Amino acid sequence: MTHAVFSPAADHIPASPTRPGRVVPEPVDAERVADLVVQLLSALGEDPGREGLVDTPARVASWWRTFLSPDPSAATTCFTETQLSGQLVVVGGMSVWSLCEHHLLPMNLDVAAGYVADGNVVGLSKFGRIAQRHAGRLQVQERFTRQVADEICGVIGGQDVAVAVRGTHLCMSMRGVRMEAARTTTLQATGRLQTDPALSRQFLTLATAQWRVA
């Protein structure tokens, strides 16, 4: 497993031309999206003007805008703890929704993230925000897992990071092979969490403790 240099500006979201370094979401043309939903409904043989569908295009457009807008408060906080050295920190049970870019169908991602704290600790709620932000786009689970790990590496300024993700993909459950119980597990580990077997085992034990057996 490899580690890429953390670079949020180069990764999906362009930096604002007026405020260098600040990331801004891509604008979603809600009006155009609503128009396209009207066309989609027509192409599906529906009457977009009937009672139940009349507000659907605007609702769908509004959802897309929300889904694709990263949380602007997602800047990550680090706290200095000089006494801390070598402690494994694992945050699990983070459940986020994303969209499979191959089928535009939802995937639920159960995320556990861990790192070795050495002199500083990351505000715990920030892990959830990092996961949410990378989930809020068209994704594949493998890339999501790497992106979350890369961002945490950047935040802690080190490599001792692991991210485990268990995904439930509607593209497997409600189409194709229709295997409702199928779960996809991905793991991105770098630094000591990749090379130290004991640390790696401890991470996996803690990370998967909350995953119910389906």
Ligand SMILES: [Zn+2]
């Ligand atoms: Zn899919």
